[in-house]
Amino acid sequence: MPADSALQTSEPMHHIRQVVDQDFTAVNDFIIEQLQSRVEMVENIGHYIIDAGGKRLRPMLTLLSAGAIGAQQRDQVRLAAVIEFIHTATLLHDDVVDLSELRRGRPTANAEFGNAPSVLVGDFLYSRAFQVLVDIGSLPLMGLLAGTTNTVAEGEVLQLARAGNADTDEATYYDVIRSKTAVLFAAACSGAAIVGEASTYRDTLYDYGMNLGIAFQLVDDILDYEGDPKETGKNIGDDLAEGKPTLPLIYLLREGSDAEKVMVRHAIEHKSADNLEQILAAVQSSGALQYCRDAAARYSENAIAAARTLPESSYRNAMITLSQDALGRRS
Numbered sequence: 001m002p003a004d005s006a007l008q009t010s011e012p013m014h015h016i017r018q019v020v021d022q023d024f025t026a027v028n029d030f031i032i033e034q035l036q037s038r039v040e041m042v043e044n045i046g047h048y049i050i051d052a053g054g055k056r057l058r059p060m061l062t063l064l065s066a067g068a069i070g071a072q073q074r075d076q077v078r079l080a081a082v083i084e085f086i087h088t089a090t091l092l093h094d095d096v097v098d099l100s101e102l103r104r105g106r107p108t109a110n111a112e113f114g115n116a117p118s119v120l121v122g123d124f125l126y127s128r129a130f131q132v133l134v135d136i137g138s139l140p141l142m143g144l145l146a147g148t149t150n151t152v153a154e155g156e157v158l159q160l161a162r163a164g165n166a167d168t169d170e171a172t173y174y175d176v177i178r179s180k181t182a183v184l185f186a187a188a189c190s191g192a193a194i195v196g197e198a199s200t201y202r203d204t205l206y207d208y209g210m211n212l213g214i215a216f217q218l219v220d221d222i223l224d225y226e227g228d229p230k231e232t233g234k235n236i237g238d239d240l241a242e243g244k245p246t247l248p249l250i251y252l253l254r255e256g257s258d259a260e261k262v263m264v265r266h267a268i269e270h271k272s273a274d275n276l277e278q279i280l281a282a283v284q285s286s287g288a289l290q291y292c293r294d295a296a297a298r299y300s301e302n303a304i305a306a307a308r309t310l311p312e313s314s315y316r317n318a319m320i321t322l323s324q325d326a327l328g329r330r331s
Helices: 011-034 040-051 057-068 074-097 109-113 115-136 139-162 170-195 199-226 247-255 258-269 276-286 288-307 314-328
Strands: none
Touching: 011 057, 011 074, 011 314, 040 074, 040 109, 040 115, 057 074, 057 170, 057 199, 057 314, 074 109, 074 115, 074 139, 074 170, 109 115, 115 139, 139 170, 170 199, 170 247, 199 247, 199 276, 199 288, 199 314, 247 258, 247 276, 247 288, 258 276, 276 288, 288 314
């Protein structure tokens, strides 16, 4: 795997990543090293999904957080890799559960190699992550990430249980996205304080990551209804076809016309994108996407407020910029 193949990012993200560029390269090298296995298929699938690129946002958050509190050290690089392994494992499992065929503009690992190998390599990545944690040797860090991984799994199960349920309310939606997405953002940030023995900043960094993670997921759910597939790497309406009652649909079920409510309820309950064009039009005209953008803006502002309490530095400023850019991203 080329050293820079997984480091391709959008232009704004590229400038943010430059703040931690040297450590980011070290994370990438460590990930490649840790993907080695005596079983060829493990390496093949591991490299396939890592090669797919992406923002590497979660490990970057670890490095930015470490820099913001003056705690850069070798263990921060290893922690950043652990965070990426946990995230990648969840992607492998999610794509199998969702029967997804496209991620980041190319076939998913399960479409390329099959469901069973993808699940098992996901398990390998989870176990490799915890092997690295044992090497780091911090019991509080192991506790944080064990709890985080458990919460992510609960969030995914909750999302699966609510799929096809048009009566899902907004509180449940936020419970799902905090658990399956935002909690790993929070752990990526606060874990840096644990490893850096800077407990004073642990809660602040956790709050920053949690709020940023919620904002990112809200924007993801917006992009499912207005994104460009060439930029998002996924098809418009995928969430609808999976029966996921995300916030745009929850809003439409509450505020739309009677006809729109019937149409959306049918689509969710039957996990059908047959009326996608009509639903897209209704989501746009009802104000559902603006409602979601306003919510994302609030969580972004919460993240910025948390970051502003950190010492002045280029790392802190990058964290603030990242929170601001989250609202305008297209992928």
